[in-house]
Amino acid sequence: MTQQTVLVTGSSGFIGYHLCRRLLEDGFRVVGIDNLSDYYSVQLKRDRQAMLEQYPDFSVITRSIEDPGVVLGVFEAHKPDYVVHLAAQAGVRYSIExxxxxxxxxxxxTFEILEAARAHPPRHMLLASTSSAFGSNTEMPYRETQKADHQMSFYAASKKATENMAHSYAHLFDLPVTMFRFFTVYGPWGRPDMALFKFTRAILAGQPIDVYNYGGMQRDFTYITDLVEAVRLLMDAVPERPADGAVPEGDSLSPVAPHRVINIGNSEPVQLNDFIAAVEAATGRTAERNLMPMQAGDVPATWADASLLRRLTGYTPQTGVAEGVAQFVEWYRAYYPEAPDSQ
Incomplete structure (x- = not known):
């Protein structure tokens, strides 16, 4: 069987790194693109990339996807069978600044990715969106079939725009597209701007942590290996344009395009205070909480209905917060052995 090629944008990022490792271990050839942006620690990204470069079937292009012609050149050179587009500027709060x-x-x-795919169509395009796309919706759990028209941050608006852009290309050029709406992903090698990283660093150093919405936030925390498993299975769940425009009930498949939106979440909202308690248990330390109001652009709760993911793949994310947080804290202490560890 001919070895298949997967193009992964954002390959040195948190999710990209874990997905690339999984794909390489599954026997794929992986081509990564990552510009090693300085939004957070470039060294952390370089360390992830160095681990991937130990695999003979991995190669990486250190360029920005938005630069004209870069992505098209990669498609022309490598003719990827699958594309997993994870490269993005992330973060709700930074999108205000x-x-x-x-x-x-x-x-x-994303436009450059879609144009390259138009010229060299892969078997399946899989693009990352976000649970933030649900915006001001208050009906829980979030279902992919709900309207999502009122995004609360420019980050969320930009990701919803990519869903719509990809739909137009799927319709016009028959490009099979699956959009992921990720729900608060966490785990080893995670992003320093995420709450778990900040909490762990501060608690170990004996410093206070900022707790927004006075601890009343709820998030559907999704462990990284669960998310990667879901993405890997969804690569084989290629959407097809409905011949008669009829879509099964509960399916987010477009009636006019091979385009589908999928939630990837744990289907279990966790109170922020309970999440902090898991960090306290894993570190053996007690947090000093700096209670703060809700931040602009944020939402008080997220909760995924992951039944469509289960229907398509047979899989449901299942790692509990206590287990997942403990795995992160273990990694953090190993990666930062010099970090202060307050007694």
Missing amino acids: NPRSYLESNITG
């Missing part, structure tokens, strides 16, 4: 970076990376970058 620097919205242009979201326009360039998320919207222009």
Whole structure:
């Protein structure tokens, strides 16, 4: 059997790194693109990339996807069978400070991916979106078939825009597209701007942690290996344009395109205070909480209905917060052995 090639954008990022490892271990040839942006520690990204470069079937292009012609050149050279587009400017709060970076990376970058796929169609395009796309919806759990028209941050708006852009290309050029809506992903090698990283660093150093919405936030925390398993299975769940426009009940498949939106979440909202308690248990330390109001652009709760994922793949994420947080804290202490560990 001919070895299949997967193009992974954002390959040195948190999710990209874990997905690339899984794909390489499954026997795929993986081509990564990552510009090693300085939004957070470039060294952390370089360390992830160095681990991937130990695999003979991995190669990486250190360029920005929004630069004209870069992605097209990669498609022309490698003719990927699958594309998993994870490269993005992430973070709700940073999108208030620097919205242009979201326009360039998320919207222009995705446009370059879609144009390259139009010229060299892969078997399946899988693009990362976010649970933030649900915006001001209050009906829980979030279902993919719910309207999602009122995004609360420019980050969320940029990701919803990519869903719509991809739908138009799927319809016009018959490109099979699956959009993932990720729900608060965490785990080893995670992003330093995420709450778990910040909490662990501060608690071990004996410093206070900022707790938004006075601890009343709820999140559907999804462990990284569960998310990667779901993505890997969804690669084989290629959407097809409905011949008669009829879509099964509960399916987010478009009636006019091979395009589907999929939630990937644990289907279990966790109170922020309970999440902090898991960090306290894993570190053996007690957190000093700095209670703060809700941040602009944020939402008080997320909760995924993952029944469509289960229907398509037979899989449901299942790692509990206590187990997942303990795995992260173990990694953190190994990666930062010099970090202060307050007694």
